[in-house]
Amino acid sequence: MxxxxxxxxxxxxxxxxxxxxxxxxxxxxxxxxxxxxxxxxxxxxxxxxxxxxxxxxxxxxxxxxxxxxxxxxxxxxxxxxxxxxxxxxxxxxxxxxxxxxxxxxxxxxxxxxxxxxxPAPVQADVQDWLAPSLEANFSDVWVEEMRAMAGRPPLDLRVNRLKADKAEILETLAPSGARPCALAPDGMRIAAGEGPARLPNVTTNRAYAQGAFEVQDEGSQIAALLLGAMAGETVLDYCAGGGGKTLAIASAMGGAGNIHAFDADLRRLSPLAERAGRAGAQAVTIHRQPGDLAGLEGACDRVLVDAPCTGTGTWRRRPDTKWTLDRAELAERVRQQEEALSRASLHVRAGGELVYVTCSLLPEENEAQIAAFLEDNPGFALASLAERWAETFPADGPKPLSSDGHTVTLTPASTGTDGFFVASLVRGS
Structure with a gap:
């Protein structure tokens, strides 16, 4: 044509x-x-x-x-x-x-x-009603942040340490233009093309079929690593969805420990069993009913809440949702997040960590949500992720944003990733 x-x-x-x-x-x-x-x-x-x-x-x-x-x-x-x-x-x-x-x-x-x-919302390519929230989050650079969100996304991949070496997979995917990601240690990136250029279908690669790598945005990889999970720990991925972060955690833990995956939406959770099998993630246990988690109350070293959200951080990949989002949907997501945080917190042991993640850039779903949780749960305290970031990612790499010096915000403009928010809450002893 x-x-x-x-x-x-x-x-x-x-x-x-x-x-x-x-x-x-x-x-x-x-x-x-x-x-x-x-x-x-x-x-x-x-x-x-x-x-x-x-x-x-x-x-x-x-x-x-x-x-x-x-x-x-x-x-x-x-x-x-x-x-x-x-x-x-x-x-x-x-x-x-x-x-x-x-x-x-x-x-x-x-x-x-x-x-x-x-007008600024037109320059930013967003609906008018979102402008105050975005300006509150990004101050005087909010239009520039949203302009970056209107670009094409790359194709990001993650090497599965349980099965493969990064150098080996980079060599395998070199004809597709794969290069190391700027931040995620196991990440590989194939840059987005221009005009009619198409990205390669890496899922037809033999190494993918063998579980050597997964398709996963670098921002999602970073969020999983900020959980800080270590070998031998008990971890709960409370909103596991299709299991992208679950598998990233399993890879980071080297297969040593216990990872429990749950999601209230069984349709989203259904691919995880096949994916975990392909990845060799034997430490993953899938829970399909809330009652299955009863034995984990107060027993988990770390609990990840990758909460349901508006997906404003993924507008590059789902640009249609930018124009269908409304106040009612935002309110419903905020309610779901409150519920997920409250229920997931029951499974954190004394001294353990509750890590909250969204792929949203709206403060209603991020900082405000954390503030409300801390007010209702004085047994938890906000911890700084600065030290963990410094220990995990290159000092000369892109830097995330933070409104309070404790949380982490990833964006296409700041880190070259999808938009993510990460906060760590520690339960008192």
């Missing part, structure tokens, strides 16, 4: 997303089934254009003075793909599948407008 045909497909998919409640992945999959002539390169390019449009939907609409699917997709080409209107017109001239070009008024607006003249 030529560029015009790919652009037309992206416009169709964006229109589909406007009329039906579905994810871009679902819409792209359906489009692929209906257009089997399109190759994998075409599908990847179309997916890139759809997601690039969603990442910067609001700023593109300002620059183009319009927000129809066609105007937005054209704007993504002009801004994110660096395709000029003149080049596109030349390429589409002989392409019968190309869509109609933007109107002269739209092109005139694009030529005249500057994003610096737009």
């Amino acid at each position: 030529r560029l015009g045909g790919r652009l037309a497909a992206a416009i169709d998919i964006l229109a589909d997303l406007e009329t039906r409640n579905r994810t871009p992945a679902e819409a792209l999959k359906d489009w692929g089934y209906a257009h089997r002539f399109a190759g994998s390169g075409d599908r990847a390019a179309i997916g890139n254009l759809v997601n690039d449009t969603l990442r910067r939907r609001r700023s593109i609409a300002f620059l183009m003075d319009g927000d129809t699917p066609s105007v937005l997709a054209h704007g993504a080409l002009f801004t994110s793909w660096n395709v000029t209107p003149e080049r596109l017109a030349r390429e589409n001239e002989a392409d019968r599948f190309a869509p109609d070009p933007p109107s002269p008024a739209v092109l005139s607006a694009f030529a005249a407008r500057r994003l610096a003249d737009a």
Whole structure:
């Protein structure tokens, strides 16, 4: 397919997303089934254009003075793909599948407008109602932080120490462009491409099938390491989900100790058994019912609460959720976090640690949540993660953000990772 045909497909998919409640992945999959002539390169390019449009939907609409699917997709080409209107017109001239070009008024607006003249939430590509929270979190650099969140994410991988050596896996994946991550000691990164470039499907690699590495964002790897789990300890991953952090913890502990994984949503937990088997993580015990955890009350050295959240830190990967998030969802996530923290805290032994993690950048879900928990649970105290960070990560590497000197906030702008918040709470003896 030529560029015009790919652009037309992206416009169709964006229109589909406007009329039906579905994810871009679902819409792209359906489009692929209906257009089997399109190759994998075409599908990847179309997916890139759809997601690039969603990442910067609001700023593109300002620059183009319009927000129809066609105007937005054209704007993504002009801004994110660096395709000029003149080049596109030349390429589409002989392409019968190309869509109609933007109107002269739209092109005139694009030529005249500057994003610096737009309101801050437009520059940041966020909804207006989120601006106060983001400004409270990042102060005068909040727009820059959100601009970084509107970029493409890399593909991050984690070497499984239980089965493989990092140097060996880096050599295996060298043809895919894998390089060591800047911070996570077991992390490897394949940089995001530009325009139609696609990332490799590393899950077809034999080493992946053998459990030698996992797909996991570097920020998630860092959050798991900040738990500080050591060989021989008893650890509970209370909101384990698919088990990414569970397996990272097992690898960091060298298979020595007891790791218990639980999640209230059994559908999210279901892949963990197969993943743990592939990874050789024999120390992992999966609990599918809350009652199964009764024997662990007051018995765990460390409890990880990777709490349900709005996912604002993962907007690079799920840009559609940036525009569907509302106050009701935020309130529900805050309630779920309160409940998870309260229940998980029962399993921390005296002197043990409760580590709270979200992939959110909203203070309502992070600092405010910790403050409320400490007020209700005077037996816990906030500990500083600065020493653990210094012991775990390179001194010359990127530095996280912290509003209080104790917690850790990771962002694309500061650490080159997805957005994560981490806090450590120690239970008194």
